[in-house]
Amino acid sequence: MKRVALFITCVNDALFPETPKAVVRILERLGYDVDFPTAQTCCGQMHANSGYRRDAATLARAFDDVFGGYDAIVTPSGSCAAMARDQYPHLTGSAIGQRVHELSEFLIDVAGVEDVGAVFPHTVTYHPTCHGTRALGLGDKPLRLLRAVGGIDLIDLPAADQCCGFGGTFALKNSEVSSAMLADKCANAAGTGAEYLAAADNSCLTHIGGGTSRSGGPRPIHYAEILASTA
Amino acid sequence: MSTDAPAPRGDLVPAASLIPADAPFPKAAKVALGMPQLRANLAHATGTIRAKRAKVAGELDDWERLRDTAAAVKADVQRRLPELAVQFEANATAAGAVVHWARDAAEANAIAARLVREAGADEVVKVKSMATQEIELNEHFEAEGLKAFETDLAELIVQLAEDKPSHILVPAIHYNRTEIRDIFDRRMGDAPAGLTDDPAALAEAARLHLRRRFLSAKAAVSGANFAVAETGSLVVVESEGNGRMCLTMPETLISIVGIEKLLPSFADLEVFMQLLPRSSTGERMNPYTSVWTGVREGDGPQNVHVILLDNGRTGVLADEVGRQALSCIRCSACLNVCPVYERTGGHAYGHVYPGPIGAILAPQLEPGRHDDLPYASSLCGACYEVCPVKINIPEVLVHLRQQGPHAAGERAAMGAAEAVMARPRLWRTALRAARFGAMPWRRKGYMRRLPWPGSKWTVSRNLPVPPKESFRDWWKERDR
């Protein structure tokens, strides 16, 4: 059986167990043998992007130790995959990022499937997260997977390519600007009337959901959870 | 012509005066965010120009190759800058120009002021130029008893309003036409009576006002978009033709040019002339491109001066990652797509170069100042996506963050996080503790109010509560 390692990311480890569970279900449904190396923690993105290069390098090296033995590492986060691929070479010289695949990349480019056999009879709008779309170049891969889901009703999100304002510590350091960006994203999301807002990164979804849970609007959901759903 | 005396000056409040220029970005941004008219003007203007850019850039099927080529040409220029600068000097001098070298703003201003005096003038007309904004030439001239009149329509608006530019290309982007009408009406002196806010009427009023200046000016000051080393030529790209008037009518022409504007050969312009108009105004071609090489007898200015300006640029050049900021052709596409700029405008950045390019250029040109600017970004990458010379702005932002100073409290928090994350057992313990500690909130599903610094989050967002069962627990269960 084909073996892959799962990198769940620190955010999911702490807050969102349903997302990595969904990834496991999807991959196993497609016949993969999923391994979860328990020594994994964080890719180091927060440290690197906040300017703490040394700390980030330590975490990057730890990532290499944990995942070095795998040919394919799947993660449900565009920004963590981008971190490994774009920043590790400068931080530690590691090329492991070439073997780290965001879920939709893995499904479409490696496994060669678009229809993963999911059913999700709900209205969904999709927010293309910045790091996934721009840094990683996911393009419309997550959306292609969603389009193949049975019963789904996808509604276009206006100004979808606009950042939600999360940006890691940006949300704290420039809280007001971040909040203004979030307000626009939430208004656009609410305007779709969709039940769910899907995205490829739970950090962005924490931000958007943190807003819509106050102002009203769709519920945040990682698209992996939609792909794992069968009824 | 209006016979009414200009209205009292007090009732026009320049936008820049409301935003504390020396305040850290988050503070200044907060003020800007609280100005609804400013935000509406910015959102409208950036939204329009963004759509235009996307359309005309999308028309070219070799757009990406043009970007790659432009980036390669600029990287080559940066590698050979000393050689190219000397080559430019030799060729411009041979063509009759006088080339001056200015280490910094003070030197450039002093040279320019001296040249104006030598021309027997006490006022100059100006072509829109970022370099002269950077060295604050107008302010310096004023202190020396010289007057500099902006002739670019938007720069004129800003100058009349005694404001500061808030955008590289559209310095008055923060004003709508009603506000511009008011500025003309109250400050232009020769504004026609009953001026309306019809764009054509506003343009006509400015045209009449400026025409008088062009006809009487003995000297002009310009910048340049490009300086061609191979020929010693300067190039100005513009829309209105007012620049062309300044470049051709006065006897003396003084051009202040950042050394990074050099291009090796005339043929290189072919690449940049496709990229620049499309990226800046969203036009396939700009209406006026002026190219001049030294002096031509009996045609145009007979005293042609070029001041090559360093002002921190060689320092930027020394940084291998940061130096790509010197590739910038000041198209302002990155400003127009930036979600931060769109909401705060340019004044909040506290530097003449605002937006994404300002956030990487200002702290490098003036090391130790503007350390807050590399953080004025969510790293969304929209700027990099549109930059015609492919400056990887997010990469430079992160690079600058990694050089810059960090607050002690943050340093400690980040160190603690790293210490936990680098030790898997400790990490698991910390997560368990968080799940346990979150018990009181679990029923509510969200934490709505946290003490500082968590309050910076909960000011506008709820925070989810850690789950009862972690993925790890589930995995362990299922492994049995």
Ligand code: SF4
């Ligand atoms: S950084 Fe790039 S996009 Fe921004 S102004 Fe300069 S050339 Fe234009």
